[in-house]
Amino acid sequence: MIRVVLPHHLRNLAQVEAEVTLQVDGPITQRTVLDALEARYPMLRGTIRDHDTQIRRPYLRLFACQEDLSHDPPDTPLPEAVASGKEPLLIIGAIAGGWD
């Protein structure tokens, strides 16, 4: 099972606790994991990736195993530790406080 940690507001939206687990068939990539996440929690569609382009929203990042994977191509295999469930894929809201 793939483990995914969502940021606070997306946990609220999906009505889940900090970590969710997903069954993902085939190669374990950003695309397949996010596809599985959105299939399980359709209310998250459009909040992590653009509906049409599937491009990651600019204020979100994808971390795993102490690495920033945000700029990897979406079909790049995720680290083995993520694929095996040892480590979670972290979806992080940028720490960008803005004016308030």
Added chain:
Amino acid sequence: MSGVRVLVGTHKGAFILTSDGQRKKWKVSQPQFGGLEFYHLKGSPADPNRIYASQVSDWFGQVMHRSDDGGRTWQTVGNEFKYDGDTGTHQWYDGTPHPWEFKRVWHLEPSLTDPDTVYAGVEDAALFRSTDAGQTWQEFAGLRGHGSGPRWAPGAGGMCLHTVLLDPADPGRMVIAISAAGAFRTDDAGKTWRPINQGLRSEYIPDPNADVGHCVHHVAFHPSRPDVLFMQKHWDVMRSDNAGESWQEVSGNLPSDFGFVIDVHAHEPETIYVVPIKSDSEHFPPEGKLRVYRSRMGGNEWEALTKGLPQRDCYVNVLRDAMAVDSLDPCGVYFGTTGGQVYASPDGGDSWAPIARNLPAVLSVEVQALP
């Protein structure tokens, strides 16, 4: 009548304020979706338990919510707003062509008769409709594509479609307004549209009398007289007696003809309200006095309503969707400020009191009189 429900969209969540018909004592809800921006919430006239809400953030984009129980619980509905066909271009701030890009929903207008039908005015300016309670959205592409679209340009807040007026007497007629393009009307249920800006004069565009390009801030009407439109433009308060075919200025003796909100008394179609704001640079009330101005003559002659409102050191703004009236008798008037206050008047504006004092900056205020 069991009470009144005020729906408040703020910079950091939505709030629901409730009271009985006296409108003296108010209860403020816990934040709904705290920390996220709510541009607008509005209840269905056909079913007051049905409420639609637009949440948006830089992090997670557009999220749409629907409540079927008066705001006690919410479910997430569709957030895909896909322009129909070729998106084309509008003018960017520097005058260059810029492709249409969806950014957010500014305004929700539920159908007058069907709780499952709701209209959404969005940025970049377009009108969408859902007929399945918000699950899916379809664009009225005839508005964006009617011809003048390439000449539209964003206002400082973005190129937003912020006003949707549904004619109760003619289901085919709608009036919408865009900042900074102007007002537009359809008479065939959204298939075709045309600008209705004759008589508007805006010195900040190359041709002050152009058919499009005017920064309309808000438009309101009384449902019994949908042909009589009242407009708060960037500068100038305007009136049309022929559904927008022509406009006349009715700013009269206002201390500033700039502002964002405008609304009409629920039972007196010639009684209108604005909140003058000092502009072009300051965007707070003149002299630090928060004053609602009321005209009982449909404009030109205005009286300041000050009882209960701060008359010194007040430097808040009142944004375009942040005023509403209820249908009780006497008519209640409500508005919210960027300082987080929501003021209510249970007597048509004669006296005011804060019904919430310390909310995040208020973006929108709507009110429901509950059966």
